[in-house]
Amino acid sequence: MTNPSKYRVPKYNYADQFPDIDTVTLPALRRILLSGEYVLGPEVERFERSFSDYLGVGHTVGFNSGTDALVLALDALGIGPGDEVVTVANSFHATLQAIVRLGATPVLVDCGEQDFLIDLDQVAAAMTARTKAVIVVHLFGRSVDVSAAAELCRRSGAELIEDCAQATGARFAGVRVGTTSAAGCWSFAPAKNLAAAGDGGAVTSADADTAARLRLLRNFGQSRQNQHELLGYNSRLDALHACLLTEKLDRLDRWNAARVEVAAAYRERLTGLPVSFQAPGAPGEHVYHLFQLRTESQQVRDGLVDHLQSRGIDAVVRYPAPLHLQPAFAPLGGRAGAFPVAEALASQNLCLPIRPDLGANDIDFVCESAAEYFAGVRPAVGSG
Template identity: 55%
Template sequence: MKISKYHYAAQFPRLPQVVQMIGDLLVRGDYVLGQHVEEFEHAFAEYVGVEQAVGLNSGTDALVLALRALGIGPGDEVITVANTFHATALAITTVGARPVLVDCTADDYLMDLDQVATAVTSRTRAIIAVHLFGKALDMTALTAVAERHGLAVVEDCAQAVGARWQGRQVGSWGDIGCFSFHPSKNLAAAGDGGAVTTDRADLSAAIRTLRGLGQAGQNDHVVLGCNSKLDAIQALVLSHKLPELEGWNAGRRAVADRYRQALTGVAQVPASAGPEHVFHLYQIGVDRRDEVLADLVGAGIDAVVRYPVPIHRQPAFAELGLAGDFPHADRQATGTLCLPVRPDLTIAETDYITDQVIAAVTGRTGASR
């Protein structure tokens, strides 16, 4: 049995309609921004529960432009977590600021908020809160730290679209939320794409200017901007998929529940997070990780490692001297792997996966089905 992380056909329940709409768009020549982007921005802002969403060409640009809109630059420090994706720290360095890393926790591998409070210095301007694997950080505690020290909060929501903290969507807690619509995400474009969300009119206006080459009007370049517009075709695809997202995330939680029931006591598995976790990734901790991974791949299971090299060990950041004591991030890098998780995985497929995990970890076969 071969089991993949992705099943793209399942993401298009109304494919003929989408194809027709793309064809109409191509004939009209409405390629850049325009009606479909505006419609998606409005719908996505309403979904997240904020006043404004601004479509961009990637989640990385969302982080960079968020920091630029907040006025963060050389001489500033931005706190984030050591086990995030490279783009989080890259965005900080791109605007000329310095990443200040904290460790993750030992249980869910999310940012250790106790360390955040002790990492603040006179140069700290912002915190990038990373909602990793589809689980929201404790935003009540994090925003309290930020308010106490007068810091901006940027939410990195790339892996957590639809996740909630205390019933409130990620991307609506901080000054600005940053989303990726890469094809691997829970809400996936048919290419790359991203967006920011905010209740602050000044930030949304600044990012709209920055994304359009810094233009306030045609040929009126008021700042040094960039070209980072959400493609109209991607906006059309995202608008088609957005109404399905809650159902898809519920399907991911169902798969996660089956994994947890079968693998508790065999591997370190995520705790039940109720309806607020969207399980972009399903990560388990195992001994002999690389051997277990090889066994699973050999059994046709598309298991992967996220992230094998934490930020403080990335060669690209070597000159910044970010090396430090981040034992939980290092443990995640060497002792965890991710199982396929998508809403259309069948019970038979999840049973096969868990049987193979049990066999690889313990040397015995799983329970009979």
């Protein structure tokens, strides 16, 4: 694990997220600590209402992680052994893990060359009579075409689930992601655009029955103390995390807009180098949880990462192996070459630091350092 303090341009700046820490944040946390209401309770209810209002959705149910949000969403929708769930090979481990944990059969498809997102044409081809759900992943902050995905699911009778872990605040066709499907699954882990001070998650849904089942599932299946209606989980959002999330929620759109500006500056400054970028989509569709830079080969990518880190820039590789090639999923029979786009992205992509507070001087330094590397490897595109 990297130590952000050693970097001139780190990935994260948590101090910037708490401008009122002495006057607002710490007094609120003190009040909760002294109240003894640490799990669920009024603070969690307040955040759930606020998040529902922000998104424009009927119900939010808080959990202890984004991973549990996926697991419990599948469970609440009745998905289990014998059911197929289609999702993408280009995602974080938790997307596929949730399907396997429920005993369902994952069916993987590849992603697009330009947007790096689930290929919906391949989803259509992969769906069978046993397909119970499709999980689309709004990866790196960019929204999938939710309308097209919903139409595929409507025609086949499958449930649409959105993995929104990296896309809090993103939209498709002007509508917030996570609001029009059977379930939108969210992570509030510390690295996310909207972050707790530890793990946290939620599921959003327009359906009151789904939300009611999720509330039972997260709390041991209890309708009241010691009255267990079904086999549940212990996956409850903590009040301290909910308090922080509510405080930050008012700043989220401003932070996301700043991320978009940083991404635009990177694109402008890096144009002309032998690199490419994830297609941004229409305005408002991308909130840049991560800024992906694609190189022409793994050798170039690894060299660029090493160079940037040596210059004090916290560049990293996310998902260096796609899901079907992860050892944990070897029993599923994945093989190299099955999903060529996901495999290429895993070997060619790196992430540049992107934060709402990243200033022009830091952006200049990152871009100049990248140009430095390519000047020593090959001429920039269009030169000579």
